[in-house]
Structures are given as C-alpha cells and as structure tokens.
Amino acid sequence: MSGAADEGGVHLYSTISKRKEPLVPDAEGTVGIYVCGPTVYGRIHIGNARPFVVFSVLKRFLERRGVRVRLVSNLTDVNDKIYTAAAAEGVPSAELARRYSDAYIADTDRLGLGRPDVEPRVTESVPGIIALIEELMQRGLAYAAGGDVYYRVERFPGYGRLSGRRLEDMVSGEPATGAAKESHLDFALWKGRKPDEDTWWESPWGPGRPGWHIECSAMAEEALGRGFQVHGGGIDLIFPHHENEIAQSEGAHGGCMAQIWMHNEMLELGDEKMSKSLGNIAPLADVLDRWPAEVVIAYFLTSHYRSKLPFSDERLGEARAVVERLTNALKAIDRAMATGGEGHDADLTRAIVDGRREFFRALDDDFGTPEAFAALFEMVRGINRATTAGEASPAQLREARHELLDLLDVLGLAGIDPGPAAEVPAEVLSLLDDRERARAARDFAGADALRDRIRALGYEVTDGPGGPQATPIAPEAGSA
Ligand SMILES: [Zn+2]
Incomplete structure (x- = not known):
C-alpha cells in the first residue's frame, strides 16, 4: 500500500499525474464530480453500470467524510447512434432518446443508490454549448468549414497530456466527415445537419448539432463551474473524449478543467463471442432480474x-x-x-x-x-x-x-438487513431459497411453481429491500 492514506484525508489516483492526489474541496467545502454518462440509444448493459455504482458510492463515502458532494452525470441524447437506432425502428430520434433516457433512469434506480445531483441532457444544454464554441473561435482554437466547426488541435499546447500521446503519433478519432478540415487531427465541435437528421438546432454556423466532446465541457462547466475537483468515467474515454474535453475547457478559459481525472477499468467478458453480443445478453435490467441489487453492488x-x-x-x-x-x-x-x-x-x-x-x-x-x-x-x-x-x-x-x-x-x-427476525416457518424459508436458486438459474417456470407452493402455505413472496421475503397473506377484507 502507498503511504498516501497515512498522510490523512482522502487520496484518489489521477490519470493525468499518474499518482494518488489529495482530494481538496473548493472554498465552500464542496467536491464537484462530473462523470460521463451513457448515450441513450438502447438499454444500458452491465458494463455501463460500473461507473454509476463506483461514483454513486464514492459520493456516499465522501459525504461520510464530511464533504459536501455535487455529483453530475450527463445523458447524451443526440448523436449518430441515436439517429441510426431511431431510423431502424422508424420513430423520431427525439422519441427514441426520451424512451431510453427513461429506461436508463428506471434501470439504475433499481440499484437503490440514489441519483446524481444533476443529470444534464445535451438537448437541454445547446445554448451553453454554442457559447463555448464561440469562445473557442474568438481564441483562434476553432474554425467553421463546410457547415461544421472544428477544433484546431495543433494550437493547443497541452494536447496529449492526459492520454500521454504525442501529436505526431496521432491519427484522427473522427471519421473524415469534413473534407474541409485543416488537419486530420482536428475534431468536430459542431456538425452540420445532414438531410435525414431530425433533431437539430440553428447556430451561427447553420443548422446542426453539437459534437460529442464539447457537450461534456459545456455541461460540466454549467453544473460545476471551472476548475472542479474530480472528472470521472470509463478508461475507454481517456482518448479522444477526455483529452478533447481538456483541450476545449482549458483552451477556452485557461486554468485546469479538473484537479483529478479518475477512470474506472472495463468489465472483462468470457470470450469474444460473448463480448460481441454483450448488449444483448447482459442489459443491467436483466442482471437485476436475476440477482438482488445488493449482490450486483x-x-x-x-x-x-x-x-x-x-x-x-x-x-x-x-x-x-x-x-x-x-x-x-x-x-x-x-x-x-x-x-x-x-x-x-x-x-x-x-x-x-x-x-x-x-x-x-x-x-x-x-x-x-x-x-x-x-x-x-x-x-x-x-x-x-x-x-x-x-x-x-x-x-x-x-x-x-x-x-x-x-x-x-x-x-x-x-x-x-433482514430486520427483526420474522416468524416465518422453516418450510416456507426453505421453499423461498429454492425459488431464489431457480430464478438465478433462469428456471422461471420452476420459480413460479415454488411461489404457488409458498402461497398454499399462507405466505406471499414480496421483494423487500434485502431481497425476496415471505409475508403472511392478510385475510381478505370482509372474510372474517
Ligand atoms: Zn463526457
């Protein structure tokens, strides 16, 4: 173990300094945490739940340490994946995004960890995003070209600081939508509207919508101000997403975007076949149908x-x-x-x-x-x-x-907490255990049959906070 904790206070490993840094709240004693949330084009899978659990529980822990925490996690509710999924289903993209935003909230609510303090949505944050792009243009860090706006990567001296990449080794993270890009390194801040895109906004550069990276810079600033304490997310977001967030926020305002860059590792799947179909086989909702929330946590x-x-x-x-x-x-x-x-x-x-x-x-x-x-x-x-x-x-x-x-x-x-020991007969408890095992094995018919046997003994199966419980069936009104 490192000696960091012995020096007192909370320390967190920062990807940017590659060491554990002391967590220093702002002048008012608040720790601001921004975590990149999901793109809502389908049910979230178990891998998306890792940052949700890690940062929700980090917040609980810090509050016990006497710090006020403001946890912000966004929903990306407009982008290419959403247009594509909506077209495939034949529904407007705004409707699809709304449906899966609701599903995301419902699925993660089942973990019982509460919600982040702020959950900004891109579709509700466009004015701030446009203002930030305009600031970057005034500083010569952005330029309009062919209906799009790009970030001029080579003008930002600190580019590559987070990911440890050197400019000369980089290839563009963006597909070459803009033939008008000055450099293959430049990434889109604003994407001009394509004919089949049904969610879009007017802007000084024509109709379109924000690029992915600028959203987070703008939403983090709006909710937490400049120079907040912790920026989090999955390790797969370090490059280009977080590298670009730093370029945008620090390019526009100077200073440092976040003190600590905290990244969670990925889930590992058994084999390649499983990994390809992860979205189909392990939605968080399915995992929570089979295992109590506390087991998943x-x-x-x-x-x-x-x-x-x-x-x-x-x-x-x-x-x-x-x-x-x-x-x-x-x-x-x-x-x-x-x-x-x-x-x-x-x-x-x-x-x-x-x-x-x-x-x-x-x-x-x-x-x-x-x-x-x-x-x-x-x-x-x-x-x-x-x-x-x-x-x-x-x-x-x-x-x-x-x-x-x-x-x-x-x-x-x-x-x-099982609570005060209930007077449930051993036979009922044993059937309840059998039913849990059947459910875990996805033997739902068997589980239903066991529930009927429990009912025949005068007990109803209910899902309590500590998992399923057997409670006596109340006599029906008027039957006495
Ligand atoms: Zn982000």
Missing part, C-alpha cells in the same frame, strides 16, 4: 475500480456469498440478542473499533473497496466469535449491529 465493489473485472455468473455467485456472509452476521446478532449474555465482550468491542478504522482507511486510500470489505469481514469474524461465546450483553450486541449496518450503508448495502 457487491460484485462491483469487491474489486477495485481500477482493476479489470470479469463478468460471469460465477463472479456474481461469489458476490452473493459475500452478501450472505454479512447478512448471516446480522442474523447471528439478532439470535444472540434474544438469548443475551450479561457481560461485556472486550474482544468484540476491539473488532468493531478496528474494523471501522480499517474500513475508512481503505476507502481513504484511492477508494479501496476490496480492502474495505476485508475490514468488514474482520468485523464479522469478531461478531461470529462473540455470538458463539454468548458473553456480550444485548446492549453491546445492539451497538455492534448498529456499527456494522452503518458501514454497510456507506457502500449502499444497508438493504441486506
């Missing part, structure tokens, strides 16, 4: 955000085991509280205090979530030992329960 967070993460049922099964271990510790406390010792278990207190300290130390050090889980497991070992020993008083156990749940809440996992 634990799947992401038991790996470090800067590590490649294999996506497989096996890995999700491992995450479920993690969640079960934590849930079982809470259940063990509940059982022990009922039988209750009368003493004080000093080792339990030590396990709780040490666990909490290590948990936050891990997160302080570049958001070390795997080490934070290790700290939780140390705590769980202490709890399991104490509940077996039976010495701890109900008051001490209640305190231990509260502490564990408090840390789980930082990670967005408080929903695994």
Whole structure:
C-alpha cells in the first residue's frame, strides 16, 4: 500500500499525474464530480453500470467524510447512434432518446443508490454549448468549414497530456466527415445537419448539432463551474473524449478543467463471442432480474475500480456469498440478542473499533473497496466469535449491529438487513431459497411453481429491500 492514506484525508489516483492526489474541496467545502454518462440509444448493459455504482458510492463515502458532494452525470441524447437506432425502428430520434433516457433512469434506480445531483441532457444544454464554441473561435482554437466547426488541435499546447500521446503519433478519432478540415487531427465541435437528421438546432454556423466532446465541457462547466475537483468515467474515454474535453475547457478559459481525472477499468467478458453480443445478453435490467441489487453492488465493489473485472455468473455467485456472509452476521446478532449474555465482550468491542478504522482507511486510500470489505469481514469474524461465546450483553450486541449496518450503508448495502427476525416457518424459508436458486438459474417456470407452493402455505413472496421475503397473506377484507 502507498503511504498516501497515512498522510490523512482522502487520496484518489489521477490519470493525468499518474499518482494518488489529495482530494481538496473548493472554498465552500464542496467536491464537484462530473462523470460521463451513457448515450441513450438502447438499454444500458452491465458494463455501463460500473461507473454509476463506483461514483454513486464514492459520493456516499465522501459525504461520510464530511464533504459536501455535487455529483453530475450527463445523458447524451443526440448523436449518430441515436439517429441510426431511431431510423431502424422508424420513430423520431427525439422519441427514441426520451424512451431510453427513461429506461436508463428506471434501470439504475433499481440499484437503490440514489441519483446524481444533476443529470444534464445535451438537448437541454445547446445554448451553453454554442457559447463555448464561440469562445473557442474568438481564441483562434476553432474554425467553421463546410457547415461544421472544428477544433484546431495543433494550437493547443497541452494536447496529449492526459492520454500521454504525442501529436505526431496521432491519427484522427473522427471519421473524415469534413473534407474541409485543416488537419486530420482536428475534431468536430459542431456538425452540420445532414438531410435525414431530425433533431437539430440553428447556430451561427447553420443548422446542426453539437459534437460529442464539447457537450461534456459545456455541461460540466454549467453544473460545476471551472476548475472542479474530480472528472470521472470509463478508461475507454481517456482518448479522444477526455483529452478533447481538456483541450476545449482549458483552451477556452485557461486554468485546469479538473484537479483529478479518475477512470474506472472495463468489465472483462468470457470470450469474444460473448463480448460481441454483450448488449444483448447482459442489459443491467436483466442482471437485476436475476440477482438482488445488493449482490450486483457487491460484485462491483469487491474489486477495485481500477482493476479489470470479469463478468460471469460465477463472479456474481461469489458476490452473493459475500452478501450472505454479512447478512448471516446480522442474523447471528439478532439470535444472540434474544438469548443475551450479561457481560461485556472486550474482544468484540476491539473488532468493531478496528474494523471501522480499517474500513475508512481503505476507502481513504484511492477508494479501496476490496480492502474495505476485508475490514468488514474482520468485523464479522469478531461478531461470529462473540455470538458463539454468548458473553456480550444485548446492549453491546445492539451497538455492534448498529456499527456494522452503518458501514454497510456507506457502500449502499444497508438493504441486506433482514430486520427483526420474522416468524416465518422453516418450510416456507426453505421453499423461498429454492425459488431464489431457480430464478438465478433462469428456471422461471420452476420459480413460479415454488411461489404457488409458498402461497398454499399462507405466505406471499414480496421483494423487500434485502431481497425476496415471505409475508403472511392478510385475510381478505370482509372474510372474517
Ligand atoms: Zn463526457
């Protein structure tokens, strides 16, 4: 481990400096975080959910550290992919974008991590985008050509600083739409309208729409001002997207766009075949149909955000085991509280205090979530030992329960709390487990049959925050 965390405060690895940097809030004590969001032309897949989970939980953690956080994540609701998907479905592009924006919100809401503070949409941000392009033109960093506007890359001295690329090694990231480009390095800020494009705006350069990169520069500035704290996104966005954001924002205003550039690694898929059909086989919504939200969150967070993460049922099964271990510790406390010792278990207190300290130390050090889980497991070992020993008083156990749940809440996992032990017969609980296994194996007919058997025993299956539960079927009104 690096010594960074020992110097106190939160440190995050920055792609631009290639080291862990102290996170310094602004003068008002706020940390602004901008994360590039999805292009809404289909349901988002499990890979898109990684930045959503990482940055939502980072926000929760920082708030526990006493910082005010303003998390901003955009929706790109106009671009080529959207025109193409809309044409294929025979609907207006604005309608398709609206449908998948709604789906994105609905799918990510199911994770139960709350929403970013601001979710700007490109279609609602065009005046600010045009103003930023005009500023770049006044500074000689942009030029109009053939209905498009391009960024003059060679005029910006810092180009390549984030990605470590040298100008002479670069090939253009943009297809050569503009024969009028001065250099193959130049990228589009404004794209002139093509005949079949049905979402467009008037501009000083004629009708058209913003290029992808300028959107984020303008929306980040509008929501967070200039020189905010953290810019995040997937590692695949470093070049050209984030390199171009820096060129635009710093080219227009000087200064530095963001203090820390934070990038999450990609998901790894089993084989090439799977990778090609990722969009079809692993939409986030499907994964959440098969696994509780807490299991999906634990799947992401038991790996470090800067590590490649294999996506497989096996890995999700491992995450479920993690969640079960934590849930079982809470259940063990509940059982022990009922039988209750009368003493004080000093080792339990030590396990709780040490666990909490290590948990936050891990997160302080570049958001070390795997080490934070290790700290939780140390705590769980202490709890399991104490509940077996039976010495701890109900008051001490209640305190231990509260502490564990408090840390789980930082990670967005408080929903695994089974709550006060319900009086559900063992036979029903066992059928409930069978049904979960059937669902995980996509045996939906089998799962339905098990639900009917549970119902026959007088219990309804409901989806509680901690996963499916069996609750007694209330007598029908008037039947008494
Ligand atoms: Zn972006």
